[in-house]
Amino acid sequence: MPELELSQLESTTVDTPATEEAPIVHPKAAPIESRFLYVDVAALRAKQLRRGARPRLDQAEEAIPVSKAVKAERVAMEEVKQNLVQWDLPDFKVVVDLR
Secondary structure, eight states: OOHHHHHHHHHHHHHSOOOOOOOOOOOOOOOOOOHHHHHHHHHHHHHHHHTTOOOOGGGOSSOOOTTTSSSHHHHHHHHHHTTOSOOOOOOOOOOOOOO
């Protein structure tokens, strides 16, 4: 390759800035009114966190103490409390027993 082409290639590769990984913005979920649903959603989220999911508390409005953010269950409960976890209920089918 001629020197001109090499210098153009080097300048294009050097001048491109390294892009920082932008934080993922998750929409707010509907508030959970049932304490049983709260436990179910938090338990499923804790399982995701234990398997390597990234915590969403960096988007939280209130910071939680570091001592409470140690266990996956606590982090999941705080995420659900602050509506950072999306959830939905399955469609229920009515079963009629006509015996």
